[in-house]
Amino acid sequence: MAATHAELETHVTDTFFTATVLGSPRIGPHRELKRAVESYWAGRIDADALAAVGRELRTQTWAELVDAGMDSVPVNTFSYYDQMLDTAAMVGALPDRVAGLADPIDRYFAAARGNAEIAPLEMTKWFDTNYHYLVPEIAPGTAFALDASKVLGELREAREQGVPARPVVIGPVTFLLLSKPVDGSGELLERLDDLLPVYEDLLAQLAGAGAEWVQIDEPALVADRTEAELARTREVYERLAALSSRPKLFVASYFGSLGDALPVIASTPVDAIGIDLVAGTDDLASVPALAGKHVVAGVVDGRNVWRTDLDAALSALESARAAAGSLAVSTSCSLLHVPYSLEPETGLDDALRSWLAFGSEKIGEVAALATALTGDRSAVNAQFDASRAGRTSRESDPRLHDDALRDRLASTLAEGISRADAAERRTAQNELLGLPDLPTTTIGSYPQTTEIRVARAALRRGEIDDAEYVRRMQGEIADVIALQEKIGLDVLVHGEPERNDMVQYFAEQLDGFFATENGWVQSYGSRCVRPPILFGDVVRPEPMTVSWFEYAQSLTAKPVKGMLTGPVTILAWSFVRDDQPLADSANQVALAIRDETVDLERAGARIIQVDEPALRELLPLRKADQPAYLDWSVGSFRLATSGVENTTQVHTHLCYSEFGEVIDAIAGLDADVTSIEAARSKMEVLGDLDAVGFDLGVGPGVYDIHSPRVPSVDEMTEALAAALDAVPASRLWVNPDCGLKTRGIVEVEASLRNMVEAARAVRGST
Ligand code: GLN
Ligand code: ZN
Numbered sequence: 153m154a155a156t157h158a159e160l161e162t163h164v165t166d167t168f169f170t171a172t173v174l175g176s177p178r179i180g181p182h183r184e185l186k187r188a189v190e191s192y193w194a195g196r197i198d199a200d201a202l203a204a205v206g207r208e209l210r211t212q213t214w215a216e217l218v219d220a221g222m223d224s225v226p227v228n229t230f231s232y233y234d235q236m237l238d239t240a241a242m243v244g245a246l247p248d249r250v251a252g253l254a255d256p257i258d259r260y261f262a263a264a265r266g267n268a269e270i271a272p273l274e275m276t277k278w279f280d281t282n283y284h285y286l287v288p289e290i291a292p293g294t295a296f297a298l299d300a301s302k303v304l305g306e307l308r309e310a311r312e313q314g315v316p317a318r319p320v321v322i323g324p325v326t327f328l329l330l331s332k333p334v335d336g337s338g339e340l341l342e343r344l345d346d347l348l349p350v351y352e353d354l355l356a357q358l359a360g361a362g363a364e365w366v367q368i369d370e371p372a373l374v375a376d377r378t379e380a381e382l383a384r385t386r387e388v389y390e391r392l393a394a395l396s397s398r399p400k401l402f403v404a405s406y407f408g409s410l411g412d413a414l415p416v417i418a419s420t421p422v423d424a425i426g427i428d429l430v431a432g433t434d435d436l437a438s439v440p441a442l443a444g445k446h447v448v449a450g451v452v453d454g455r456n457v458w459r460t461d462l463d464a465a466l467s468a469l470e471s472a473r474a475a476a477g478s479l480a481v482s483t484s485c486s487l488l489h490v491p492y493s494l495e496p497e498t499g500l501d502d503a504l505r506s507w508l509a510f511g512s513e514k515i516g517e518v519a520a521l522a523t524a525l526t527g528d529r530s531a532v533n534a535q536f537d538a539s540r541a542g543r544t545s546r547e548s549d550p551r552l553h554d555d556a557l558r559d560r561l562a563s564t565l566a567e568g569i570s571r572a573d574a575a576e577r578r579t580a581q582n583e584l585l586g587l588p589d590l591p592t593t594t595i596g597s598y599p600q601t602t603e604i605r606v607a608r609a610a611l612r613r614g615e616i617d618d619a620e621y622v623r624r625m626q627g628e629i630a631d632v633i634a635l636q637e638k639i640g641l642d643v644l645v646h647g648e649p650e651r652n653d654m655v656q657y658f659a660e661q662l663d664g665f666f667a668t669e670n671g672w673v674q675s676y677g678s679r680c681v682r683p684p685i686l687f688g689d690v691v692r693p694e695p696m697t698v699s700w701f702e703y704a705q706s707l708t709a710k711p712v713k714g715m716l717t718g719p720v721t722i723l724a725w726s727f728v729r730d731d732q733p734l735a736d737s738a739n740q741v742a743l744a745i746r747d748e749t750v751d752l753e754r755a756g757a758r759i760i761q762v763d764e765p766a767l768r769e770l771l772p773l774r775k776a777d778q779p780a781y782l783d784w785s786v787g788s789f790r791l792a793t794s795g796v797e798n799t800t801q802v803h804t805h806l807c808y809s810e811f812g813e814v815i816d817a818i819a820g821l822d823a824d825v826t827s828i829e830a831a832r833s834k835m836e837v838l839g840d841l842d843a844v845g846f847d848l849g850v851g852p853g854v855y856d857i858h859s860p861r862v863p864s865v866d867e868m869t870e871a872l873a874a875a876l877d878a879v880p881a882s883r884l885w886v887n888p889d890c891g892l893k894t895r896g897i898v899e900v901e902a903s904l905r906n907m908v909e910a911a912r913a914v915r916g917s918t
Pocket of ligand 2 (some may be wrong): 354889
């Protein structure tokens with residue numbers, strides 16, 4: 153233990169803390185917050201009941217940290233939806249369109265989710281994690297003004313409970329860099345002069361409310377920043393540190409190295425600097441530059457689920473302390489990104505359990521390291537022994553090294569991962585498929601009906617057997633095939649009723665993955681995901697999708713697409729092993745997918761789609777690291793898709809992002825047909841593809857599936873006409889932006905009918 157309860161009394165007034173985490177999960181150990189906010193939205197509970205759930209969860213979270221021995225506890229990392237949205241609300245930057253709503257909580261949720269009249273804020277990925285934040289909109293008329301009620305409220309609440317509370321806020325530089333200029337706003341950092349008074353006011357109020365420390369998060373500093381941006385950053389922290397009444401300033405960074413930003417922050421009079429020593433190991437060498445600062449050393453990985461090598465972490469901490477002077481042990485980032493606790497995972501075998509640490513276990517690791525660092529090593533011998541034992545067990549576990557698999561992977565790679573020339577493939581495929589120009593298709597999933605959910609739950613509870621489950625899913629497939637034939641689509645899909653999730657479905661069938669029971673993490677708002685854990689070598693014991701495909705294809709003469717998830721996306725949405733390069737794990741997954749494509753082809757699939765919606769997501773934050781990533785990620789896709797004959801048409805699907813930085817990589821995938829999100833960006837992506845010489849098939853989404861609105865024939869005809877400016881009819885496909893699983897069947901049928909009609913109209917006129 154880093155500090156007992158009694159010691160904490162004194163630590164509250166101590167100058168420097170020794171053990172902390174950068175932030176806590178907030179959805180609740182059993183997703184209590186998800187249920188509460190969704191009940192509130194549905195009108196089943198009122199605002200007071202919602203507030204009570206939040207209070208209870210905060211109390212539990214803080215108590216756990218205090219009991220474990222943290223002598224500084226982050227507060228205000230709780231949120232009903234998102235910390236960037238909280239910051240926008242705090243600085244008076246919610247969009248004007250929600251201003252008419254009387255109640256602050258209605259304004260907040262309207263900005264997050266929209267309503268019949270109000271469009272929500274855009275959502276995008278939080279750095280290279282799987283968390284999504286709401287992008288604040290800053291207009292020239294945005295008048296920043298402080299509303300510190302949330303952070304002050306949580307600070308007061310924590311202090312009343314005797315918690316050594318450290319309020320956490322997003323810093324002004326990161327806030328502006330991650331916001332979106334609207335209505336003609338220019339460079340948003342230009343608005344710092346307007347925004348800083350709000351932060352100055354905030355710091356004064358926090359000091360007045362008894363905060364000894366404040367944590368100001370500036371993760372934007374771990375990405376490439378210009379000289380000008382760094383100069384502005386220096387001004388910001390010089391100015392904030394110059395305030396006469398303020399808490400001690402702790403500037404936190406995470407998700408990578410500060411690099412050039414480190415000396416910049418260090419040159420300002422802030423009191424503490426947080427560095428990520430898991431993702432940003434380079435910063436360790438820069439620690440001498442931090443002499444005189446309190447260094448908050450993130451040695452416990454806040455983003456992955458592996459047990460910390462306590463010996464290695466302790467020696468990193470010791471060398472950092474020797475250089476820095478004063479040091480606290482911490483997590484590399486907020487624990488928002490890992491599940492709460494290993495405890496509910498009854499399905500873990502002892503070995504696997506001994507390799508892992510979720511949120512609670514990581515808090516214990518921070519405490520053990522802090523204790524070891526401050527002297528009493530013997531008190532934490534047991535933790536260090538367990539860490540060593542876990543490591544030894546992991547290194548020697550046969551599931552981590554399957555020689556036969558590794559040999560086969562090496563020889564497949566040696567044979568090469570290129571398909572024949574694209575033109576040659578096109579000729580062979582056209583002959584086999586005989587499709588019209590502008591073929592119509594969908595991305596894969598159809599609405600996940602109540603019947604599907606009921607059947608899945610019944611199977612899980614053992615109320616129905618496998619055969620009955622298969623029978624029900626086949627019923628769904630038959631309906632979806634019949635619907636597509638009725639609508640007149642050219643290339644059909646089976647609708648994916650059997651897939652709970654496009655990654656978990658495969659992870660559950662591959663050796664080397666563990667699917668947790670309760671390992672939920674927040675993805676955005678009330679949406680949580682349960683990423684599988686990739687812990688070992690990946691082996692496909694048997695085909696994963698073939699029987700569903702065969703059934704679907706047996707019902708129709710039209711081609712049904714085999715439907716798979718690509719290796720990059722499988723990795724992006726899993727916790728990945730950290731004992732080998734990601735590229736190696738990607739190739740192992742790719743080999744399993746490759747085997748599946750070959751089996752699908754043998755079962756009669758003429759078209760196989762391998763989705764890579766997450767290709768852009770894993771792109772490293774620093775430019776210098778990007779080429780290597782793009783190289784292996786594209787390579788793994790090609791490994792996955794180059795095992796089939798020329799006559800087999802490979803499709804891929806990309807969405808959820810802007811593709812500017814990965815356009816070359818998309819071309820490099822060499823998929824015969826790429827369906828890509830485009831409806832909201834007005835087909836711009838086609839020009840970008842053209843600019844890199846892309847000359848394969850492309851299906852820019854002709855309508856946005858994120859809304860229940862039924863698009864008209866005219867607007868899709870226009871979208872296709874715009875697409876035809878950039879792509880010849882012989883290469884153009886017609887499809888929605890993404891899968892249809894979140895939509896209702898009525899709007900899906902209407903939208904697809906209009907889409908098919910639009911395609912026919914355009915075909916007739918070309
Ligand atoms: N085939 C998947 C679907 O249609 C693709 C999902 C996605 O792009 N995220 O649901
Ligand atoms: Zn998609």
